[in-house]
Amino acid sequence: MIIKSSDLETTLGSPSSTQTTRVLHLINGEHFAGAERVQDLLAMALPQFGYEAGFACVKADKFPKVRRSSSPLYELNMKNKFDLLCYRNIAKIICDENYKLIHAHTPRSLLIGSLAARATDCPLIYHVHSPAGRDSERGLKNWINTKVETWALSRVDRMICVSNSLMGYMESLGHPAVKLNVVSNGVAAIDDLPHRDAPGKNDVWTLGTMALFRPRKGVEVLLEALSILKNRGVKTHLRAVGQFETSEYESEVMNLVNRLGIADMITWTGFQTNVNEQIRKMDLFVLPSLYGEGLPMVVLESMANAVPVVASNVEGIPEAVRDNVDGLIFKPGDAKDLAAKVESMVGDSERWNSMSQSAYVRQRTCLSDISMAEGTSEVYSSLLN
Known part of the structure; x- marks a missing residue:
């Protein structure tokens, strides 16, 4: 169900009679990347724990078109x-x-949400998906x-x-520890994965x-590593999934x-x-x-598909990927280190199989959509109780 702001007077009627507790998620909605997949998965899994999600989009675009959940969705696009x-x-x-x-899930939706919370005396939760102060190379925007x-916090x-x-x-910014909770992201576990073997050394x-490609995603480092591997005679091909944030950056x-x-x-x-489907076409996932x-x-989705991950040592990544267990960790911005890590995996089928199995098991046991929804529901209940 999608409701636009112009329809509010006629479509908002009596409260739902459902026994679950309703939670309104405030989101931007212009993209469908990692944070949006979290929101979509929560909407599908939270009912198991007594909560029903609705969405209010302040910049609706891709999310309403691509999401899998059928939760109520209200398009309340901000003019600016x-x-x-x-x-x-x-x-x-x-x-x-x-x-x-x-x-709320973004600084913009948090700002609107804080005003709505004041007006309704409704408890407000903020989902910190990434550090706002390190979101881009534009210092003024980050500030x-x-x-x-x-x-708003x-x-x-x-x-x-x-x-x-x-x-x-968040603690380093002075936010009180009593308000902070850690709920790891999660994705749906996949049963009955089709069997696959590692490619051979000569394959x-x-x-x-996979990303919304923008400067902080470091695709230039991956391209430089690809060039290094080419010069060393290591046979690789890159499958890059996603759109660019701007046409200028794409150029x-x-x-x-x-x-x-x-x-x-x-x-x-x-x-x-x-x-x-895209991840299963990859032998190694590189972030x-x-x-x-x-x-x-996308790291968790790769693990769910039993694809070993080679990722930079940035913030929460090593909390999911254990170095030399579920994948490999390299120095951020270091194309030579990335190339060396990839080269060490190429042709080593025993090592690939071990990491593939370990990543698959770890995601199922620690990083599922169900564990994420359960942790989120516990935060909700701590407020309502």
Whole structure:
């Protein structure tokens, strides 16, 4: 169900009679990347623990089109980043539809959510997906996001951090520990994976990466590593899944590809919705992020598909991927180290099989959508009780 702000007067009627407690998730909604997959998975898994999610999108675009959940969705698009009056529509939804909790997921939605919480006296939770102060290379934007987040957090009752690293970051900003909770991201476990063997030493190994490509994702480091592997005679091909944040950045990356002479070694797929299908086409998943990660969903999705991960030592990543157990960890920004880690795996079928099995088991036991929903529900219950 999708409701637009122009329809509010006629479509919001009597409160739901469901026995579950309703939680309104405030999200941007313009992308469908890691944080949005968290939101979608929570909506599907929370009912097991007595909670029903609804979504209010303040920048609706991809999320309403791509999501798998069927939760109520309200499109309340802000006219611009300073259009704060849409909090009134959110407050109306909360009152008319009997929502008991507000759960915000971005600095923008947190700002609106804090105003709606004041207007309705509804408890407010903020989901810290990544450090706002390290979101991009634009210092002014980071500073503004941090200031907005800090101001709005004064009204927050609880914060959910997706990793211990993020909780430490929030503590360093002066947020009280009593408000902080760690709930690791999770993805759906996959049963009956089709059997696969590691490629041989003389085969072409498919390296994969998946992201909303922007500078902090470090794709340049991966491209430089690909060039190094080519010069060493290591047979690899890169499958890059995702769209670019801007056309300007896409041009910069393509210019680097041409300078390195590796265009024939890369398949750019663009944005894809079939995440698991894409990951199963990869022999190793590579995440070369430079900074700004909480606990990347795509790492967990790779583990769920029994694909070993080679990832940078950034924030929450090592909390999921144990070095030399579930995958390999390399120095952020170091293309030579990344190339060396990939080369050490190529052709070593015994090592690949061991890491593949370990990653698969670890995701199922520690990093599932069910464990994420259970942890989130415990935060909700701590407020309502």
